[in-house]
Amino acid sequence: MSVWVYGEQKSELGLEGTITRKIEEDLYEVFIGPQHPGSGHMRIIIRIDGDIIVEADPDMGYVHRTMEKLAEGREWIKNVPLFERMAIQDACNVTVSYIIALERILDIEPPPRAKYLRTLLCEINRIAAHLYGFGIFGVFIGHSTMYMWSFADREVMVELAERLTGARLTHSYPIPGGARKDIPQDFPQAARKAVRYFRRRLEEYRKIFLDNPVTRKRLEGVGIIPKKIAAELGVVGPVARASGIKYDARLAEPYDAYDEVEFEVPVFEEGDALARAWVKFEEIKQSLRIIEQAVDWLERHPREAPIHDRFWAKSPPLWKKVFEAEGRVKLLPLMANMKLPPGRAMARSETARGEIIYYVESDGKSTPYRVRIVSPSARNAIVFKYIAPGYKVMDLPTIYGSIDYFPPEADR
Amino acid sequence: MAGIIDLILSIIFYPPIYQLVLVGLTGSLVVVIFIIWFERKATARVQRRLGPYHIAPRLAGxxxxxxxxxxxxxxxxxxPRxxxxxLFVLAPIVATVLSILPIAVxxxxxxxxxxxxxxDYSILVALALTTVSPIFLIVAGWASNNKFSIIGGVREAFVITAYEMIAIMSILSASAAVLTFNLVEIVEAQRIWYILLNPIAFLAAFLSVLMATSGFPFEIPESENEVVAGPFTEYSGLLYGLNMGAAYMKRFAFSILMVLVFLGGWSPYTPGEGILSGYLIPSLIVVAKAAILMMIFSLTRSIYGRFRLDQALEGAWRLVFPMAVLGFGLALLEAYLGVM
Amino acid sequence: MPARPVVKRLPARRGLFAGFKGNVDAITIGLKYLVDPKRITLIYPNEYIKLDPGYRGFIVLEPKKCINCSSCARICPAAAMRMIRRMEEDPKTGKKKMKLWPVINYQRCIFCGYCVDVCPTEALYTVPYHDIVYENMAEMDWGLETFVKPPEYPTAKEGIPVKYIVDEEKGLVKVRAEEGEEE
Amino acid sequence: MDLAQARKIVEEALSGIEARVEEGRGFIEFIVSKENLVEAASRLKKAGFDHVKSLTVVDYKAEGKFKIVYYVSSYLNEDLAGVIVGIGTEVPRDNPKMPTLVYVWRSAEFQEREVFEFFGIDFEDHPDLRLLLLTPQVAEKRPLRKDFIVKEEPIIRTTPPTG
Structure with missing residues (x-):
């Protein structure tokens, strides 16, 4: 007597779940989504036996844009704005690994200043994306205050990102060999203020949301993913780290400035929805630390164009003048239809929701031969199928919110 | 002329008409409108936003x-075809009417x-009437013939079974303390408000009323993330408004009952003779107290999320029900000691 | 190796009063904000945000600087900026010549600012606003005549310009843009 | 651990199976024959590579083949976490069929469904081979194959602007 997941018993997979009788027919099939206040552009078809989910089938693709194909028709740099539309609140994180893959094919390394700038924006984006996730999570379990608060506080990070890049969300910030803009003069001060504000504010979040007895009761022991199963299902990001997997792309293969800044990767072992929320919560704290360090570094070091010499050394004097005046790195016209040498590269970066992987293949033309993107939400979608069965219908939003599933990112 | 005015007044203040139509329908409508506005404003304040604003900013929306x-x-x-x-049309109407019916008694x-x-038995009659209306929410869910509605209706049924006993028990603890089913005597007996003598029963009543009216953290039947709007998924227009308003009207009825039982009714005022001092002022005091109580109810929205259905039931049976029993026991003890 | 994984435990919650304390904490925070809301709402359009000069808003062409190189059209990721052909008279020789000029289609523009950055003569510049409403889609497809002058910003006529500054206590604080006073 | 060490480990694990080694920047991949794929994958899994990061298919139209590579890495073995190893095979473009690796790596399930709809590669014995992202009409065109061309607009515009 156990929950069945597509012909296999859930207990055989080593997953826990509420025991129910096996029912051949008489299942109530409920379509949750896609036109649904909770789920966004995603449908989960669940079959329920009483209040217990016996089968869940994630039905994705409502916002699919075939980015991999579109990328094949566009010049290399044009793909950055395209790819960041996967997760606009996490724009730098999802595109930086594409840029790193390009840099690997070009065989160039960005200057340290560019690395720190990118790291800075990545962490600002990470906090913003985590807050976004928290907000959605809050609304999923009926906590509207968390929703409003995290969206209001996300505004602080969006404001910082706006001052850094000139755009609130779709920054298109990293470019092959560097970054597009240096920090404005008053940025470090504002960033430090924001960091201090967040440190204090997170305590309030904890009190009203994470340690709120109602919330805690709702999250504890829901959607448990044991460590072994987490590895088997290949989940990423906070979902994996909440299950005790010590994996973070920033740790496994440090990119940008992540091998120089000091931070911790919080890992929890409980594997339930509460642990996943706490991973994100602790990660925000670590991101604040990284922001502080990055800002300090940027302030200490002289302002110089954060771009590789290959794109800067031969640039006309106007380029330097604009950089002096506005901190803006102008692009060489060759950037538009730059030809990459033939080669293949892979790069990964840790977005807020987990690791994103780009496989880039160049055949020497100005457009990619093939770009393969595996986004974190796409890898986490499998959780619905294997973890949700056995829990109650009201646990579905909890699981959905706790893995911070983001349909546009999964659909690509 | 004076005779005509007297006649009109005596018609208006004929108790069944006054309480059902003026306090019940009109009063509850006004209070509900005010409370929904207050709830939105208070939630907005906690959530760092403005709330209703653009229609008459001076009146705060x-x-x-x-x-x-x-x-x-x-x-x-x-x-829907x-x-x-x-039943689809009738259910919300009947539910709304029934939810204000306790006010009439x-x-x-x-x-x-x-x-x-x-x-003589008014508290029993009032409590009995509060238990009728939720059935029609289940009927509404069933009549909609929609999966979300039916799930919501079933949830509603679960919640009813949980809160009804608690509500009745905790409110009846007052009559145990005073040894009467007469609401007037219960009110008159409160030299000290009963809430101070028996806070446990009040807390149990508070929680059960939250459950009865789908207040947070027990907003389970309409939990929008899984079941869209629960029993009201298929409703639109006035019927939807009735459905949503019914919960608040029910809360108003419960609040009036709680005011009478726990918060001293029309005290500190002593009703005198005549319509004005004998009826209008004390009733306004009761309504005002009920409104304040409802304002406190509405603060939970901004602080809590919602429980899962089984957790709410578990909490109700394991925590709130013993609480109600304890409150009842305390009431008996007080009656034995003759506190009230 | 400065970064390291750290195994943490969820804060324990045992004992009779743990739930009580949690409730009290939550309610206290709620009431604190009920008394002192610390709002950050922007009452748009009665107020509007005055953006920094570096903001990537609408793009304007300075035709005098333009060298008709079509770099901007080449780099535009959304194909919003494209070149049109125009017969023009050369002021020196008086000969008629075909010239390429960029035009922009704001149905498509994603405000990435690549065109501004790639322009070899800084002939393109951004204005720090982008909330402009058009009555129909056709109007958003700018011709050269529209492209050379900054678009009218109607919000600026109706509302009060405000600015958000990062604050340690409240996160963001809304201040009047000109005076710099706190509201 | 760097790629050279990883290469040694994988070569050890794959001993007896003929594999073509290809190195890219940031990864290393082993191309085996279709028949040996399941065996090779199971050995890699035993060696500690416990999840699939990316199932990448590249359509080499000129050579008439698809290259299907499962990029795997490890969660449980922290030494291996730093490397990405590919294990793959090549199938002809006409009639692309290959065994599924779902039973080796459960994490490949959704990605195999994705490859199925985008390239039309049939994974034999896959437990649940349905469309994942696309509608049937679009999936029929196999959008990621090189025959499916998305045209970008030319930079010179012939229609006059309307505004």
């Missing part, structure tokens, strides 16, 4: 709810001339 009401009233009522037509004054019914 108060007419917004009137505008909403007008919108509901003039929206097209869509009845697969729904059970008669409670005393709003100690002056016997203005009692709507003989008061």
């Amino acid at each position: 108060l007419p917004q709810l009137v505008a909403d009401l007008i919108r509901y009233a003039f929206q097209e009522v869509i009845i 697969t729904a059970d037509r008669e 409670v005393p709003l004054t100690s002056n016997p001339a203005y009692w709507p019914i003989p008061m």
Whole structure:
């Protein structure tokens, strides 16, 4: 007597779940989504036996844009704005690994200043994306205050990102060999203020949301993913780290400035929805630390164009003048239809929701031969199928919110 | 001339009419509008935003709810072809009427001339009437013939079974303490408000009323993330407005009952003779107290999320029900010691 | 190796009063904000945000600087900026010549600012606003005549310009843009 | 651990199976024959590579083949976490069929469904081979194959602007 997941018993997979009788027919099939206040552009078809989910089938693709194909028709740099539309609140994180893959094919390394700038924006984006996730999570379990608060506080990070890049969300910030803009003069001060504000504010979040007895009761022991199963299902990001997997792309293969800044990767072992929320919560704290360090570094070091010499050394004097005046790195016209040498590269970066992987293949033309993107939400979608069965219908939003599933990112 | 005015007044203040139509329908409508506005404003304050604003910023957006009401009233009522037509239309109407019915049987004054019914068993009658309306929410869910509605209706049924016992027990603890079913005597007996003598019963009553009216953290039947709007998924227009308003009206009825039982009713005022001091003022005091109580109810929205269904039931049976029993025991003890 | 994984435990919650304390904490925080809301709402359009000069808003062409190189059209990721052909008279020789000029289609523009950055003569510049409403889609497809002058910003006529500054206590604080006073 | 060490480990694990080694920047991949794929994958899994990061298919139209590579890495073995190893095979473009690796790596399930709809590669014995992202009409065109061309607009515009 156990929950069945597509012909296999859930207990055989080593997953826990509420025991129910096996029912051949008489299942109530409920379509949750896609036109649904909770789920966004995603449908989960669940079959329920009483209040217990016996089968869940994630039905994705409502916002699919075939980015991999579109990328094949566009010049290399044009793909950055395209790819960041996967997760606009996490724009730098999802595109930086594409840029790193390009840099690997070009065989160039960005200057340290560019690395720190990118790291800075990545962490600002990470906090913003985590807050976004928290907000959605809050609304999923009926906590509207968390929703409003995290969206209001996300505004602080969006404001910082706006001052850094000139755009609130779709920054298109990293470019092959560097970054597009240096920090404005008053940025470090504002960033430090924001960091201090967040440190204090997170305590309030904890009190009203994470340690709120109602919330805690709702999250504890829901959607448990044991460590072994987490590895088997290949989940990423906070979902994996909440299950005790010590994996973070920033740790496994440090990119940008992540091998120089000091931070911790919080890992929890409980594997339930509460642990996943706490991973994100602790990660925000670590991101604040990284922001502080990055800002300090940027302030200490002289302002110089954060771009590789290959794109800067031969640039006309106007380029330097604009950089002096506005901190803006102008692009060489060759950037538009730059030809990459033939080669293949892979790069990964840790977005807020987990690791994103780009496989880039160049055949020497100005457009990619093939770009393969595996986004974190796409890898986490499998959780619905294997973890949700056995829990109650009201646990579905909890699981959905706790893995911070983001349909546009999964659909690509 | 004076005779005509007297006649009109005596018709208006004929207790069943006054309590059902003026306090019940009109009063609850006004209070509900005010409370929904207050709830939105208070939640907005906690959530660092403005809330209703653009309709009359000087009144802090108060007419917004009137505008909403007008919108509901003039929206097209869509009845799905697969729904059970008669029940679909009837259920919200009956539920709304029944949710304010308890107001028609409670005393709003100690002056016997203005009692709507003989008061000897009024607390029992009022409590009995509160238990009728939720059935029609289940009927609404069933008549909609929609999966979300049915799930919501079933949830509602679960929640009813959980809160009803608690509500009845905790409110009846007052009559255990005073040894009467007469609401007037219960009110009169409160030299000290009963809430101070028996806070446990009050807390149990508070929680059960939250459950009864789908307040946070027990907003389970309409939990929008899984079941869209629960029993009301298929509703639109005025019927939807009735459905949503019914919960608040029910809360109003419960609040009046709680005010009478726990918060001293019309005290500190002593009703005198005549319509004005014998009926209007004490009833207004009761309504005002009920409104304040409802304002406290509405603060939970901004602090709590919602429980899972089984957790709410578990909490109700394991925590709140013993609490109600304890409150009842305390009431008996107080009766034995003769505190009240 | 400065970064390291750290195994953490969820804060324990045992004992009779743990739930009580949690409730009290939550309610206290709620009431604190009920008394002192610390709002950050922007009452748009009565107020509007005055953006920094570096903001990537609408793009304007300075035709005098333009060298008709079509770099901007080449780099535009959304194909919003494209070149049109125009017969023009050369002021020196008086000969008629075909010239390429960029035009922009704001139905498509994603405000990435690549065109501004790639322009070899800084002939393109951004204005720090982008909330402009058009009555129909056709109007958003700018011709050269529209492209050379900054678009009218109607919000600026109706509302009060405000600015958000990062604050340690409240996160963001809304201040009047000109005076710099706190509201 | 760097790629050279990883290469040694994988070569050890794959001993006896003929594999073509290809190195890219940031990864290393082993191309085996279709028949040996399941065996090779199971050995890699035993060696500690416990999840699939990316199932990448590249359509080499000129050579008439698809290259299907499962990029795997490890969660449980922290030494291996730093490397990405590919294990793959090549199938002809006409009639692309290959065994599924779902039973080796459960994490490949959704990605195999994705590859199925985008390239039309049939994974034999896959437990649940349905469309994942696309509608049937679009999936029929196999959008990621090189025959499916998305045209970008030319930079010179012939229609006059309307505004």
